[in-house]
Amino acid sequence: MQCWLRVVFSFLVASAVPRMIFGSGSVSGLAKALTQVLVSSEMGQLKTLYMYTHISGRSASASYHLEDLLSRLLVSLPSTGQARRLFRQTPMTYKPYVHAVLVLVDDLQSLAEIYGRIRATQDLSHTLVYMSLPTEAEGEEVQLALRLLWRLSVLNVGLVLRTPGSSSSGQLIMVSYFPFSADHDCQVIRPRVVNRFRWESEAWASSDYFPEKLGNFHGCRLTCATWEDMPYLVWRPDSGSGKGSAFVGIEGALLQFMADNLNFSVGLYWMSKDEVLATFDESGSIFDEIFGKHADFSLGGFHFKPSAGSEIPYSQSTYYFMSHIMLVTNLQTAYSAYEKLAFPFAPLLWRAIAVALVLACLLLAVVVRQWPKRALPPHPYYQLLVLTMGGNLLDRFLPRRLAGRLVILTWLLSTLVLRSGYQSGMYQLLRQDTQRNPPQTIAEVLGQQFTIQLAEGNEARILASLPELQPSQLVQLEGSELQSFPGLARQSGTAARLAILTPYEYFGYFRKVHPMSRRLHLVRERIYTQQLAFYVRRHSHLVGVLNRQIQHAHAHGFLEHWTRQYVSAVDEADESVARIASTAYSTLDGIDGDPRLSEAEEQQVVSVRQNVLSMRELAALFWLILWANSIAVLVFVLEVVLPKDIYGKVKRCLRLKLRK
Numbered sequence: 001m002q003c004w005l006r007v008v009f010s011f012l013v014a015s016a017v018p019r020m021i022f023g024s025g026s027v028s029g030l031a032k033a034l035t036q037v038l039v040s041s042e043m044g045q046l047k048t049l050y051m052y053t054h055i056s057g058r059s060a061s062a063s064y065h066l067e068d069l070l071s072r073l074l075v076s077l078p079s080t081g082q083a084r085r086l087f088r089q090t091p092m093t094y095k096p097y098v099h100a101v102l103v104l105v106d107d108l109q110s111l112a113e114i115y116g117r118i119r120a121t122q123d124l125s126h127t128l129v130y131m132s133l134p135t136e137a138e139g140e141e142v143q144l145a146l147r148l149l150w151r152l153s154v155l156n157v158g159l160v161l162r163t164p165g166s167s168s169s170g171q172l173i174m175v176s177y178f179p180f181s182a183d184h185d186c187q188v189i190r191p192r193v194v195n196r197f198r199w200e201s202e203a204w205a206s207s208d209y210f211p212e213k214l215g216n217f218h219g220c221r222l223t224c225a226t227w228e229d230m231p232y233l234v235w236r237p238d239s240g241s242g243k244g245s246a247f248v249g250i251e252g253a254l255l256q257f258m259a260d261n262l263n264f265s266v267g268l269y270w271m272s273k274d275e276v277l278a279t280f281d282e283s284g285s286i287f288d289e290i291f292g293k294h295a296d297f298s299l300g301g302f303h304f305k306p307s308a309g310s311e312i313p314y315s316q317s318t319y320y321f322m323s324h325i326m327l328v329t330n331l332q333t334a335y336s337a338y339e340k341l342a343f344p345f346a347p348l349l350w351r352a353i354a355v356a357l358v359l360a361c362l363l364l365a366v367v368v369r370q371w372p373k374r375a376l377p378p379h380p381y382y383q384l385l386v387l388t389m390g391g392n393l394l395d396r397f398l399p400r401r402l403a404g405r406l407v408i409l410t411w412l413l414s415t416l417v418l419r420s421g422y423q424s425g426m427y428q429l430l431r432q433d434t435q436r437n438p439p440q441t442i443a444e445v446l447g448q449q450f451t452i453q454l455a456e457g458n459e460a461r462i463l464a465s466l467p468e469l470q471p472s473q474l475v476q477l478e479g480s481e482l483q484s485f486p487g488l489a490r491q492s493g494t495a496a497r498l499a500i501l502t503p504y505e506y507f508g509y510f511r512k513v514h515p516m517s518r519r520l521h522l523v524r525e526r527i528y529t530q531q532l533a534f535y536v537r538r539h540s541h542l543v544g545v546l547n548r549q550i551q552h553a554h555a556h557g558f559l560e561h562w563t564r565q566y567v568s569a570v571d572e573a574d575e576s577v578a579r580i581a582s583t584a585y586s587t588l589d590g591i592d593g594d595p596r597l598s599e600a601e602e603q604q605v606v607s608v609r610q611n612v613l614s615m616r617e618l619a620a621l622f623w624l625i626l627w628a629n630s631i632a633v634l635v636f637v638l639e640v641v642l643p644k645d646i647y648g649k650v651k652r653c654l655r656l657k658l659r660k
Contacts (some may be wrong), residue, residue, distance in 0.1 A: 027065070031072035033204070034160065034199045035101070035129060035174050039078060040207040042156075043100035043126045047084045051102045052092060054110040057406050058283040062106040062132050069130070070104060071162070080575045091117040091318045094539065095124065105130040108141045120153040120539035122315065126210060127157040133352055135163050135190045137175045147189045149169070155179075158194065172197035174204070182265075186220035187490035214545050220543075224255065225269040225295035227276055230482065230594070231509035231566040232301055235268060249340040251299050251532075253562040254320060258549045269294040273588035276300070278464050288313035291537040297546070303504070304528035315538050317546040319531030320559060321505075324570070325465075327445055327452070327574060328485070329438060330497040333494040344425025353418065360411075362385060371495035388415050414504040445499055445523060446473070453477050453484065454501040462501060464530050481506040482585060482594075489519040501527070508567030510589040511574070513582045513594075518574050 038044060051068055055063045060065075070086075077084070079144045092101075092114050101115045105111045111129065127149075142159065149157050158174040174195035179187045196205045233252040238244045258267050269290070278286035279302065288300060291314065304319050305312075342350065362379050377383045377397040387393060387408075398403050435607045439445045445452075446468060453475045454462060463469060477484050481502040491498050504522075511517040534550075536542045553559045568577045582594045 027072060028069050028378065029197075029199065029202070030130075030162070030172065031076050033071075034073060034200060035076045035126065036204060037128050037160075037174075038100070038102065038207050043102075043128065044082070046082070046100040046126070047075070048085060049100045049102060050092075050095075051084060051086045051104070052090065052114050053086075053088050054114050055089070055106055056109040056113075066104050066106065072104075077292045091115070094118045094121065096122070097125050097128075101125045103127065105129070105131055106112055106401075108148070113143055115148065115152055115154075118152065118481055118539075120537070122539040122543050123153045123155045123214075123541035124544070127154050128160065128209075129157060134161055134164070137161060137163070137173060137193055142175060142191050143189065146175070148181055150177060150187075150189050152537060155541050156211050156652065157192075158209055167505065171418040175599065176211070176415075178211075180213070180217045180220050181265040182218045183614045186218075191391075202255075214541065215262070217262050219263060219265055221265045221267045222259075222297070223267035223269050224270055225298040226251075226300045227271045227588060229301070229480070229587075231505050231583060231584050234583050234585045250321060250559075250562050250566055253299075253565075254550075254559065255299060257553060257558060258546070260554070261549060264544070267295075271298075271300070274518060276588060277457055282312075284312040284314055287535055291540075296536065297540075297542055301532055302535050304533040313538050314535045315540060315543050317536070317543055318550055319533050320550045320553070321532040321563070323530050324504045324533050325452075325530065326502065326504050326525075327442065327499045327500055327527070328488065329445065329450060329496075329521045329523060330488050330496065331438060331519060331521055332495070334481040334498065339496050341649065346424045357388070368654045370648045376457050380570070384638075387411060388418055388551065390415065396616040408572065429658065439523055440472070441522060441525050442527060448497060448535075449473070450497045450499045452474055452499045452501055453488075455481060460503065462527070465642075479589070479591075482510060482620055483587070483591075485510045485520065486514075486516060489516045492519040494517060499523075504570060505567045511568040511577050512580045514564065522570070524570060 024467075038049065046245070051070070051073075055065055055066065066401075074084075088219065103114060105109065105114065108131075111131065129145075129149075131145065133144075136142065142161065145159065147157075149159075149422070158176055160172060160174050163171045173193050175191045176194045177189045179189060179190060184190060186474055187424065194206070194211055195209060197203070198205060230249055230458045233255065234248040235245070236248055247253065249321075255266060258264075268449060271290075275286055275290070277298075298314075301323070302316075303323070304316050345353070355413070361381065361384070364384060368376065368380065377393070385396070386412075393408075399408060439448060440449070445606055446466070450473070452462075452469070452473050455477050459471075459474060459476075462474070463471065481500055484500055488498055488500055507517070507522060509521070534542075534546050536546070566580070583591065584594050586592065
């Protein structure tokens with residue numbers, strides 16, 4: 001009785017949907033075909049196979065067929081280390097790693113419900129889809145399914161269909177799509193048969209189940225949202241000189257490198273100032289609009305955010321450049337000309353010289369006081385000063401005994417060595433525009449109360465990185481960092497204490513272009529380092545494409561070469577910096593982004609570089625001579641003007657005090 005009931009039930013189901021009559025041999029062959037793909041393709045090398053089945057509910061026979069197929073697949077799959085997870089009537093969730101997916105559905109509605117909770121997959125899956133109801137590769141349902149998969153960035157996909165054929169089992173074909181092809185327009189999704197299952201040999205015609213789709217864009221246009229800013233990216237259009245258009249800068253060179261490798265043309269969407277400032281918003285809402293309406297990816301010094309959660313509307317590539325945030329200060333007031341006279345000797349040596357002179361004078365005073373009748377040179381203190389400065393002593397005043405002559409000889413040799421060392425050190429130091437020691441650490445900058453200038457929108461980040469920084473020390477720059485360096489250099493040699501918070505690449509480019517950078521000081525301690533990355537639509541297939549190109553550029557040293565081309569190294573000496581020509585471009589405010597120096601400033605830079613000894617370095621000697629002569633004139637005037645009795649009394653009073 002039960003057997004007859006099963007026959008009647010099968011007849012009713014078959015009569016309701018006549019096209020869904022599958023024999024056991026048909027389902028068995030289908031299971032074998034799918035198993036070959038799961039085992040022989042890249043899917044078999046992955047650790048986990050995720051299996052999804054979903055029935056829209058329109059046909060009981062379709063449900064029975066997919067359940068039967070699933071059972072045969074689980075039996076025919078070999079016992080390997082690959083884990084398998086089965087989901088029935090369950091939507092798929094995003095998985096941030098490479099994985100394998102098998103999807104068994106009856107129609108487009110079931111496929112859409114499986115992918116209903118995710119916006120995109122980032123092309124991280126190798127996906128095999130079997131749809132039981134569609135039978136024509138060119139059918140509307142198949143085309144809509146492929147467009148859905150393209151919108152979800154599911155590119156490594158094969159859609160298996162059962163089409164009518166001469167064989168009793170029908171034909172099995174694998175359909176996919178190629179969004180970038182020489183056969184049709186860009187991003188046009190058309191079904192293409194990429195493989196067929198041969199029933200006679202029980203094998204697929206090709207072992208390439210997932211053909212490459214993103215290795216060649218066939219000249220299609222990819223639009224990049226960016227703005228001009230050196231040393232990152234500047235666009236030089238074709239000026240008619242035959243050189244053609246080109247990108248300049250680190251990011252520009254990388255963008256051109258990728259376009260040449262992948263064979264795509266670069267479209268540009270120039271971001272406005274408001275849009276650039278909106279990128280500092282942690283929510284990233286501006287990118288939702290940019291990737292939805294204007295561009296495929298964005299490039300412009302955006303830093304990688306490892307803690308970015310699912311709430312932001314964009315994804316990030318791997319980093320292509322390490323940007324160090326550092327401080328650049330002006331050189332404070334130069335030492336005065338009088339202070340420079342003390343530079344050749346250390347303070348300890350100056351103290352030792354002073355102590356020796358004081359002891360010599362005391363010894364001479366003791367001799368004068370204890371032996372007043374002893375024959376001494378006239379004005380003994382003056383004679384001591386003459387000997388110290390390298391003068392001569394008359395023969396009749398030389399000591400007659402060996403001990404005294406040994407003391408004189410030792411004094412002369414010691415003062416000769418000191419004078420020679422002082423003269424050589426003074427000659428070297430007078431030719432240098434020696435500045436006060438600039439701060440070497442961030443703590444010294446903060447401790448010396450420098451006013452820190454920074455670009456708009458960076459206040460919150462710098463205060464979070466330096467909690468000890470007072471908000472009163474922060475001042476917003478009127479222009480960009482690159483435009484502000486000349487003004488900071490003009491403050492060198494003054495009492496002002498100013499610093500600019502900047503990514504090092506701005507200062508490194510300024511050093512490459514302008515010799516004026518020698519009048520600036522780089523604090524080599526880094527505040528923090530940020531990794532620059534591309535931004536793309538959330539979980540877009542372009543993430544993997546960009547990552548592979550960036551890794552290729554890193555592995556072959558291209559990024560290091562481009563960086564050295566436009567940015568000087570942190571530890572590179574000023575004398576070894578290879579100068580490059582400046583690049584003209586307009587900033588977001590519509591002004592010239594390349595800082596221009598006046599003729600006077602250029603001449604000042606040249607004079608500093610040539611290091612010519614001038615009156616500026618010899619000012620101390622000039623003023624000392626002038627002051628000495630002025631005092632001598634003043635004494636002469638007093639001798640002439642004052643009455644002789646008053647002058648004599650003052651002179652005798654001074655002598656008595658000196659003797660005491």
